[in-house]
Amino acid sequence: MSIKRVHSAKDLAINGAPPAFDQPLHVGRPNIGDHENFLAMTRKILGDCWLTNNGPLVRQLEGRIADMLGVGHCVAMCNGTVALEIAIRALGLKGEVIVPSWTFIATAHALHWQGITPVFADIDPTTHNLDPDAVRRMITPRTSGIIGVHLWGRPAPATSLQALADEYGLQLMFDAAHAFGCSYQDRSIGNFGACEVFSFHATKVFNTFEGGAVVTNDGKLAEKMRLMRNFGFAGYDDVIHPGTNGKMPEINAAMGLVNLANFPAFVEANRRAYTTYAEALSGINGITVLSHDPANEPNYHYVVAEVDDDFACSRDVLVAALQAENVLARKYFWPGCHNMKPYHDLFPNAGLALPSTEAVAQRVIVLPNGMNLPEGSIKLITDVFRTMSRMS
Ligand SMILES: *Cc1c(COP(=O)(O)O)cnc(C)c1O
Numbered sequence: 001m002s003i004k005r006v007h008s009a010k011d012l013a014i015n016g017a018p019p020a021f022d023q024p025l026h027v028g029r030p031n032i033g034d035h036e037n038f039l040a041m042t043r044k045i046l047g048d049c050w051l052t053n054n055g056p057l058v059r060q061l062e063g064r065i066a067d068m069l070g071v072g073h074c075v076a077m078c079n080g081t082v083a084l085e086i087a088i089r090a091l092g093l094k095g096e097v098i099v100p101s102w103t104f105i106a107t108a109h110a111l112h113w114q115g116i117t118p119v120f121a122d123i124d125p126t127t128h129n130l131d132p133d134a135v136r137r138m139i140t141p142r143t144s145g146i147i148g149v150h151l152w153g154r155p156a157p158a159t160s161l162q163a164l165a166d167e168y169g170l171q172l173m174f175d176a177a178h179a180f181g182c183s184y185q186d187r188s189i190g191n192f193g194a195c196e197v198f199s200f201h202a203t204k205v206f207n208t209f210e211g212g213a214v215v216t217n218d219g220k221l222a223e224k225m226r227l228m229r230n231f232g233f234a235g236y237d238d239v240i241h242p243g244t245n246g247k248m249p250e251i252n253a254a255m256g257l258v259n260l261a262n263f264p265a266f267v268e269a270n271r272r273a274y275t276t277y278a279e280a281l282s283g284i285n286g287i288t289v290l291s292h293d294p295a296n297e298p299n300y301h302y303v304v305a306e307v308d309d310d311f312a313c314s315r316d317v318l319v320a321a322l323q324a325e326n327v328l329a330r331k332y333f334w335p336g337c338h339n340m341k342p343y344h345d346l347f348p349n350a351g352l353a354l355p356s357t358e359a360v361a362q363r364v365i366v367l368p369n370g371m372n373l374p375e376g377s378i379k380l381i382t383d384v385f386r387t388m389s390r391m392s
Contacts, residue, residue: 028203033262073222080199286311
């Protein structure tokens with residue numbers, strides 16, 4: 001990997017200079033643990049000829065995750081989206097369910113796909129998470145539940161959302177796809193609401209190639225989800241529940257066990273990268289790196305900055321400048337689920353109730369992260385910010 005220096009406007013790739021990085025730097029490049037350990041487990045899977053169907057590695061991974069999070073039950077799944085769908089069905093959600101629009105599209109799709117209406121509530125612009133007052137405003141007689149999202153691994157206001165759910169007799173669950181290894185007020189994420197759903201997709205802080213899990217302290221709910229993920233089979237010839245195929249294969253569980261062993265190192269690398277970014281970007285007018293509440297444990301996986309009107313150029317111009325340098329910064333989750341075609345077609349005026357979502361969507365930029373950032377790259381990435389801040 002060759003790296004050039006960026007000192008002035010004319011050094012920028014947008015002016016025809018070569019890009020700062022000869023290979024693209026991604027947001028969410030996979031964190032991969034010990035390769036030899038993974039290959040040894042793969043050989044064992046092949047030798048034992050047990051590839052899927054609630055195998056020993058899946059059960060081992062479920063046990064390790066439940067222990068790590070201090071939660072009663074972990075049900076591993078083939079991916080986070082199917083895990084959301086199964087959790088939504090197991091809780092009996094129907095009619096309308098309140099979700100943020102400021103999330104990955106799968107949160108909304110998991111409802112819509114099952115004939116349930118996602119109703120978008122606004123966020124607190126300082127935390128990017130659901131604003132409980134905005135949730136309250138969206139409750140109707142058709143509302144059956146709330147799905148909170150711990151966006152960027154920063155916990156949603158679980159205590160207030162639980163109080164609201166209790167007041168109106170609603171179910172509460174969480175999309176915790178970003179929040180593996182995080183905590184809220186000294187309890188691990190995974191212990192809030194009726195259940196919480198993780199994604200172990202390759203881009204997430206902890207991955208199993210593709211994968212996910214639902215965790216819960218409700219044994220009956222866990223049992224129901226175990227049936228639902230395996231076609232409702234209770235025995236060889238005995239189907240006792242409607243179901244789908246949400247099973248995690250053994251090879252994915254092997255990746256999970258290897259990555260779990262290395263998880264503290266992933267978080268430590270993220271913490272160092274986050275700190276380096278935050279220090280280098282502090283003092284640039286119009287750039288704010290989202291911080292973490294010291295009361296909650298983060299996994300530091302997403303480095304999220306906001307570009308406001310004080311910055312010398314627009315967020316989109318800054319993103320274009322970074323991308324020209326092969327820094328593939330993203331505008332996650334611009335433009336918000338409610339502005340994506342399926343939901344905009346259904347609810348063309350949803351944005352009127354989502355002023356903070358619309359404002360945050362214009363400002364946000366997510367920066368490359370993970371174990372595999374080349375040495376010195378954060379300095380260079382932040383040099384691009386600095387150079388752009390002088391271009392007016
Ligand atoms: C990644 C993600 C999902 C979907 O998980 P998959 O494992 O990719 O299906 C759901 N919600 C959020 C917030 C996500 O970031």
